[in-house]
Amino acid sequence: MKTATTIGISASTSFYMLCGLLGYAAFGNDAPGNYLTGFGFYDPFWLVDIANLCIxxxxxGAYQVIVQPIFAFVENWSRKKWPESRFVNKEYAFGNYRINLFRLIWRSTYVLLVTLVAMMFPFFNAFLALIGSTTFWPLTVYFPIEIYIVQAKILKSSFRWIWLRALCLVCLVVSGLAAAGSIRGLVMSVQTSKLFLSVS
Structure with missing residues:
Protein backbone atom coordinates (compact mmCIF):
# COMPACT_ATOMS: atom_id res chain seq x y z
CA MET A 1 0.00 0.00 0.00
CA LYS A 2 2.83 2.39 0.84
CA THR A 3 4.53 1.79 -2.50
CA ALA A 4 1.28 2.15 -4.47
CA THR A 5 0.40 5.36 -2.64
CA THR A 6 3.88 6.79 -3.15
CA ILE A 7 3.85 6.01 -6.87
CA GLY A 8 0.27 7.23 -7.37
CA ILE A 9 0.68 10.53 -5.53
CA SER A 10 4.13 11.17 -7.04
CA ALA A 11 2.87 10.54 -10.58
CA SER A 12 -0.24 12.68 -10.06
CA THR A 13 1.70 15.51 -8.46
CA SER A 14 4.36 15.47 -11.18
CA PHE A 15 1.79 15.41 -13.96
CA TYR A 16 -0.37 18.21 -12.52
CA MET A 17 2.64 20.36 -11.65
CA LEU A 18 4.09 19.95 -15.15
CA CYS A 19 0.76 20.80 -16.80
CA GLY A 20 0.17 23.75 -14.48
CA LEU A 21 3.65 25.22 -14.50
CA LEU A 22 4.41 24.67 -18.20
CA GLY A 23 0.92 25.79 -19.21
CA TYR A 24 1.20 28.97 -17.19
CA ALA A 25 4.74 29.60 -18.41
CA ALA A 26 3.65 29.19 -22.04
CA PHE A 27 0.22 30.86 -21.99
CA GLY A 28 -0.08 32.83 -18.75
CA ASN A 29 -3.67 33.49 -17.72
CA ASP A 30 -4.86 32.35 -21.16
CA ALA A 31 -3.89 28.73 -20.48
CA PRO A 32 -6.92 26.57 -21.37
CA GLY A 33 -8.49 24.14 -18.94
CA ASN A 34 -8.25 21.39 -21.55
CA TYR A 35 -4.90 21.33 -23.35
CA LEU A 36 -6.10 18.95 -26.04
CA THR A 37 -9.09 20.98 -27.25
CA GLY A 38 -8.66 24.33 -25.50
CA PHE A 39 -7.10 25.94 -28.56
CA GLY A 40 -9.91 24.95 -30.92
CA PHE A 41 -7.98 22.09 -32.53
CA TYR A 42 -9.57 18.65 -32.41
CA ASP A 43 -7.02 16.78 -34.57
CA PRO A 44 -5.92 14.10 -34.29
CA PHE A 45 -9.47 13.15 -33.30
CA TRP A 46 -8.45 9.70 -32.08
CA LEU A 47 -6.11 11.22 -29.49
CA VAL A 48 -8.89 13.44 -28.13
CA ASP A 49 -11.27 10.45 -28.06
CA ILE A 50 -8.77 8.29 -26.16
CA ALA A 51 -8.08 11.12 -23.69
CA ASN A 52 -11.81 11.63 -23.10
CA LEU A 53 -12.30 7.87 -22.63
CA CYS A 54 -9.51 7.84 -20.03
CA ILE A 55 -11.16 10.76 -18.21
CA GLY A 61 -14.02 4.99 -10.49
CA ALA A 62 -13.32 8.14 -8.50
CA TYR A 63 -17.03 8.98 -8.27
CA GLN A 64 -17.82 5.51 -6.92
CA VAL A 65 -15.19 5.86 -4.20
CA ILE A 66 -16.12 9.41 -3.23
CA VAL A 67 -19.89 8.88 -3.10
CA GLN A 68 -19.88 5.68 -0.99
CA PRO A 69 -19.87 7.50 2.39
CA ILE A 70 -22.94 9.51 1.30
CA PHE A 71 -24.75 6.34 0.22
CA ALA A 72 -23.81 4.55 3.46
CA PHE A 73 -24.90 7.49 5.64
CA VAL A 74 -28.35 7.78 4.05
CA GLU A 75 -28.92 4.02 3.99
CA ASN A 76 -27.88 3.56 7.66
CA TRP A 77 -30.01 6.52 8.72
CA SER A 78 -32.99 5.12 6.80
CA ARG A 79 -32.61 1.67 8.39
CA LYS A 80 -32.60 3.26 11.87
CA LYS A 81 -35.50 5.59 11.06
CA TRP A 82 -37.72 2.87 9.53
CA PRO A 83 -36.57 -0.48 10.98
CA GLU A 84 -39.89 -2.19 10.13
CA SER A 85 -40.06 -1.00 6.52
CA ARG A 86 -39.77 -3.84 4.01
CA PHE A 87 -38.97 -1.35 1.26
CA VAL A 88 -35.93 -0.06 3.16
CA ASN A 89 -34.67 -3.30 4.70
CA LYS A 90 -35.77 -6.28 2.55
CA GLU A 91 -33.21 -7.73 0.14
CA TYR A 92 -34.16 -9.89 -2.81
CA ALA A 93 -31.82 -12.61 -4.05
CA PHE A 94 -31.27 -13.05 -7.79
CA GLY A 95 -28.69 -15.80 -8.10
CA ASN A 96 -25.50 -14.47 -6.53
CA TYR A 97 -26.84 -10.91 -6.38
CA ARG A 98 -28.82 -9.33 -3.57
CA ILE A 99 -30.93 -6.31 -4.47
CA ASN A 100 -32.59 -3.87 -2.10
CA LEU A 101 -35.27 -1.70 -3.74
CA PHE A 102 -34.61 1.32 -1.55
CA ARG A 103 -30.87 1.19 -2.27
CA LEU A 104 -31.48 0.76 -6.01
CA ILE A 105 -33.92 3.68 -6.22
CA TRP A 106 -32.00 5.97 -3.84
CA ARG A 107 -28.63 5.51 -5.52
CA SER A 108 -30.06 5.78 -9.04
CA THR A 109 -31.96 8.95 -8.13
CA TYR A 110 -28.89 10.50 -6.53
CA VAL A 111 -26.72 9.80 -9.57
CA LEU A 112 -29.40 11.17 -11.93
CA LEU A 113 -29.82 14.36 -9.89
CA VAL A 114 -26.07 14.94 -9.61
CA THR A 115 -25.71 14.38 -13.35
CA LEU A 116 -28.54 16.84 -14.05
CA VAL A 117 -26.95 19.49 -11.82
CA ALA A 118 -23.56 18.89 -13.49
CA MET A 119 -25.18 19.38 -16.91
CA MET A 120 -27.00 22.52 -15.79
CA PHE A 121 -23.90 24.16 -14.33
CA PRO A 122 -21.04 22.73 -16.39
CA PHE A 123 -18.05 24.42 -14.77
CA PHE A 124 -16.19 21.14 -14.75
CA ASN A 125 -12.66 22.47 -14.40
CA ALA A 126 -13.55 25.03 -11.73
CA PHE A 127 -15.56 22.53 -9.66
CA LEU A 128 -12.86 19.91 -10.03
CA ALA A 129 -10.23 22.42 -8.97
CA LEU A 130 -12.26 23.45 -5.91
CA ILE A 131 -12.85 19.85 -4.83
CA GLY A 132 -9.22 18.96 -5.43
CA SER A 133 -7.87 21.98 -3.59
CA THR A 134 -10.08 21.47 -0.55
CA THR A 135 -9.46 17.72 -0.26
CA PHE A 136 -5.77 17.61 -1.20
CA TRP A 137 -4.32 18.99 2.02
CA PRO A 138 -6.33 17.06 4.63
CA LEU A 139 -6.46 13.71 2.82
CA THR A 140 -3.11 13.63 1.04
CA VAL A 141 -0.90 15.67 3.38
CA TYR A 142 -2.20 16.36 6.89
CA PHE A 143 -3.71 12.99 7.93
CA PRO A 144 -0.91 10.84 6.44
CA ILE A 145 1.75 13.02 8.08
CA GLU A 146 -0.03 12.90 11.44
CA ILE A 147 -0.40 9.13 11.19
CA TYR A 148 3.27 8.78 10.25
CA ILE A 149 4.40 10.96 13.16
CA VAL A 150 2.42 8.82 15.62
CA GLN A 151 3.39 5.46 14.09
CA ALA A 152 7.08 6.30 13.75
CA LYS A 153 7.08 7.92 17.23
CA ILE A 154 8.86 10.99 15.93
CA LEU A 155 9.90 13.24 18.77
CA LYS A 156 8.37 16.69 18.95
CA SER A 157 10.74 19.47 17.81
CA SER A 158 13.13 16.98 16.22
CA PHE A 159 14.60 17.71 12.78
CA ARG A 160 12.23 15.26 11.03
CA TRP A 161 9.20 16.58 12.97
CA ILE A 162 10.01 20.20 11.98
CA TRP A 163 10.42 19.31 8.28
CA LEU A 164 7.18 17.32 8.24
CA ARG A 165 5.36 20.25 9.83
CA ALA A 166 6.96 22.65 7.31
CA LEU A 167 5.85 20.41 4.43
CA CYS A 168 2.35 20.33 5.89
CA LEU A 169 2.27 24.13 6.16
CA VAL A 170 3.56 24.69 2.61
CA CYS A 171 0.95 22.29 1.20
CA LEU A 172 -1.77 24.07 3.21
CA VAL A 173 -0.78 27.42 1.68
CA VAL A 174 -0.72 25.90 -1.83
CA SER A 175 -4.15 24.34 -1.27
CA GLY A 176 -5.51 27.66 -0.01
CA LEU A 177 -4.21 29.49 -3.06
CA ALA A 178 -5.62 26.81 -5.36
CA ALA A 179 -9.01 27.06 -3.63
CA ALA A 180 -8.99 30.85 -4.04
CA GLY A 181 -8.17 30.50 -7.74
CA SER A 182 -10.90 27.93 -8.31
CA ILE A 183 -13.46 30.10 -6.52
CA ARG A 184 -12.46 32.99 -8.78
CA GLY A 185 -12.89 30.66 -11.78
CA LEU A 186 -16.34 29.62 -10.56
CA VAL A 187 -17.42 33.25 -10.09
CA MET A 188 -16.23 34.14 -13.60
CA SER A 189 -17.97 31.08 -15.08
CA VAL A 190 -21.25 31.90 -13.35
CA GLN A 191 -21.19 35.42 -14.79
CA THR A 192 -20.67 34.31 -18.39
CA SER A 193 -22.41 30.94 -18.72
CA LYS A 194 -25.84 29.70 -19.68
CA LEU A 195 -27.64 26.61 -18.37
CA PHE A 196 -26.80 23.35 -20.15
CA LEU A 197 -24.04 25.03 -22.18
CA SER A 198 -20.58 23.65 -21.49
CA VAL A 199 -17.80 26.18 -20.86
CA SER A 200 -15.04 23.62 -20.11
Missing part, protein backbone atom coordinates in the same frame (compact mmCIF):
# COMPACT_ATOMS: atom_id res chain seq x y z
CA UNK A 56 -14.52 8.95 -18.17
CA UNK A 57 -12.95 5.75 -16.81
CA UNK A 58 -11.04 7.73 -14.17
CA UNK A 59 -14.10 9.72 -13.07
CA UNK A 60 -16.41 6.70 -12.90
Missing amino acids: VIHLI
